[in-house]
Amino acid sequence: MMNYWAALSDRQRDVAQRPITALFDAETRAKAFSVTLETPATGPILFDYSKTNIDTETRDLLLDLARSCDVEGRRDAMFAGEKINETEDRAVLHTALRNLEGSVTVDGVDVMPEVRATLARMETFARDLRDGRIRGVGGRITDVVNIGIGGSDLGPAMAARALATYADGPRCHYVSNVDGAHIHDTLEALNPETTLVIVASKTFTTIETMTNAQTAKAWMSRAVAEPTRQFVALSTALDKTSAFGIDPARVFGFADWVGGRYSMWGPIGLSLMIAIGPEDFRAFLAGAAAMDQHFRDAPLVDNMPVMLAMVGVWHRQICGYGARAVLPYDQRLARLPAYLQQLEMESNGKSVAMDGSALTVPAGPIVFGEPGTNGQHAFYQLIHQGTDVVPCEFLLAGQGQEPAMAHQHRLLAANCLAQAEALMRGRSLDEARALMKAKGLKGKELERQALHRVFPGNRPSTLLVYPRLTPAMLGAIVALYEHRVFVEGVVLGINSFDQWGVELGKELAVQLLPMIDGTASTEGRDGSTAALVAALRELGI
Numbered sequence: 225m226m227n228y229w230a231a232l233s234d235r236q237r238d239v240a241q242r243p244i245t246a247l248f249d250a251e252t253r254a255k256a257f258s259v260t261l262e263t264p265a266t267g268p269i270l271f272d273y274s275k276t277n278i279d280t281e282t283r284d285l286l287l288d289l290a291r292s293c294d295v296e297g298r299r300d301a302m303f304a305g306e307k308i309n310e311t312e313d314r315a316v317l318h319t320a321l322r323n324l325e326g327s328v329t330v331d332g333v334d335v336m337p338e339v340r341a342t343l344a345r346m347e348t349f350a351r352d353l354r355d356g357r358i359r360g361v362g363g364r365i366t367d368v369v370n371i372g373i374g375g376s377d378l379g380p381a382m383a384a385r386a387l388a389t390y391a392d393g394p395r396c397h398y399v400s401n402v403d404g405a406h407i408h409d410t411l412e413a414l415n416p417e418t419t420l421v422i423v424a425s426k427t428f429t430t431i432e433t434m435t436n437a438q439t440a441k442a443w444m445s446r447a448v449a450e451p452t453r454q455f456v457a458l459s460t461a462l463d464k465t466s467a468f469g470i471d472p473a474r475v476f477g478f479a480d481w482v483g484g485r486y487s488m489w490g491p492i493g494l495s496l497m498i499a500i501g502p503e504d505f506r507a508f509l510a511g512a513a514a515m516d517q518h519f520r521d522a523p524l525v526d527n528m529p530v531m532l533a534m535v536g537v538w539h540r541q542i543c544g545y546g547a548r549a550v551l552p553y554d555q556r557l558a559r560l561p562a563y564l565q566q567l568e569m570e571s572n573g574k575s576v577a578m579d580g581s582a583l584t585v586p587a588g589p590i591v592f593g594e595p596g597t598n599g600q601h602a603f604y605q606l607i608h609q610g611t612d613v614v615p616c617e618f619l620l621a622g623q624g625q626e627p628a629m630a631h632q633h634r635l636l637a638a639n640c641l642a643q644a645e646a647l648m649r650g651r652s653l654d655e656a657r658a659l660m661k662a663k664g665l666k667g668k669e670l671e672r673q674a675l676h677r678v679f680p681g682n683r684p685s686t687l688l689v690y691p692r693l694t695p696a697m698l699g700a701i702v703a704l705y706e707h708r709v710f711v712e713g714v715v716l717g718i719n720s721f722d723q724w725g726v727e728l729g730k731e732l733a734v735q736l737l738p739m740i741d742g743t744a745s746t747e748g749r750d751g752s753t754a755a756l757v758a759a760l761r762e763l764g765i
């Protein structure tokens with residue numbers, strides 16, 4: 225069989241010096257190197273990857289690589305409930321939480337009746353809370369505090385912010401960090417008599433979440449005789465939620481085939497449902513389901529998640545770019561980069577293939593970002609003129625969420641397109657010299673100043689354009705990225721659904737706590753850690 229990795233590396237060497245702008249000599253490039261998708265739930269979505277160095281030959285090779293890795297077969301196995309999470313012997317079925325018709329079988333059991341029943345329970349609870357039928361001891365619930373971390377926080381926190389214009393229920397707050405400042409600053413402003421606490425933890429053992437949950441319980445108990453009556457749990461560990469004292473009627477369970485960072489479509493999304501209401505939450509699910517359908521049906525070249533993934537493979541594994549920036553020109557997507565950091569880096573930040581062999585190509589990239597235009601005034605300098613190439617993934621809505629300020633949205637859009645254009649075009653030394661000349665500089669000073677104003681250009685970017693950030697659109701965007709991560713993982717041959725890399729630090733923290741407390745000796749620790757424990761104890765920790 226042909227070695228597509230080698231063929232792609234050869235191709236990369238051949239085209240490395242070619243300006244991306246030269247590719248636009250073909251008038252059709254903008255259309256030919258983009259994917260459009262129109263669904264009733266979302267309206268038209270455009271993924272434009274024409275401002276990359278990918279041409280027809282490269283794209284054909286990338287798609288051959290995807291086919292040779294059986295992306296389509298693995299995709300169908302995931303949707304069918306096969307145990308593709310091999311290191312944990314689990315199915316991967318977050319898609320079942322949003323494709324609510326039909327049946328999906330795991331271990332011989334159709335899981336869909338349970339999914340639909342849990343969603344119905346969540347909806348009844350959310351309605352009762354929003355309408356004031358479920359109350360605190362002080363009356364109507366005004367505030368909801370979601371305590372969780374990682375996938376039990378980032379998804380609903382990101383989505384609640386993204387859909388703030390749709391929020392018409394109780395205010396939702398998110399506490400994740402074990403740093404007491406986080407829960408202190410959140411609870412300080414709240415009235416325990418009218419607050420509901422959601423403890424969101426798949427395992428119900430995560431130390432940050434359980435510590436914060438105990439703190440919240442103590443806070444609540446100062447004003448509420450039976451504090452856990454104003455608690456809800458979202459978890460797969462029903463025995464542990466009972467031990468915490470939460471009434472089983474207030475527990476929303478889910479199965480182990482929902483990965484933490486893929487979990488906001490089910491019970492972990494309860495706070496979002498409370499904020500925006502069950503109808504808009506259904507629209508959020510429908511948008512994701514529309515993207516699922518597209519992912520399952522579209523030919524690879526017209527398949528948005530597949531092309532987003534293969535552009536990522538080109539940049540990371542073939543061109544060797546170590547990072548990628550996610551740049552939403554949409555302020556309410558401010559937490560999307562943080563959300564994607566977990567989704568992408570926890571899923572694909574691995575160096576061992578599914579069969580235990582070492583990866584022979586780099587694993588997933590470092591993902592970072594900020595909303596435009598804020599990032600422009602922070603790290604874009606490096607992206608434009610630094611020595612590393614950082615592929616940029618821009619996101620932009622056709623219409624902003626504040627129609628009364630359409631002029632600001634147009635300015636935002638102009639900035640987004642300008643950044644992508646500047647990255648691609650750059651500015652030559654001659655152009656920089658002309659600029660300096662126009663400013664009246666001459667001779668050596670002109671030359672010196674001009675050099676600082678050169679932009680190398682030829683830096684790749686993609687753009688996702690969507691009509692407006694509605695619940696359905698957000699669902700589609702998140703599902704798009706989930707499937708992108710899946711495809712990249714399949715191409716790398718890794719298991720995107722485990723996260724063993726977070727375990728060691730957790731274990732060592734448990735060992736170190738008594739040493740920091742002073743109840744255990746640091747004998748046997750490495751010299752650095754022992755000295756730092758001593759220094760902290762000197763400081764009176």
Ligand code: F6P
Pocket residue numbers: 373374375376424425426427428429430433484485570723726
């Ligand atoms: O960071 C590791 C991790 O296991 C994530 O995968 C998960 O989202 C997070 O911790 C929280 O886990 P839990 O929901 O079990 O508290």
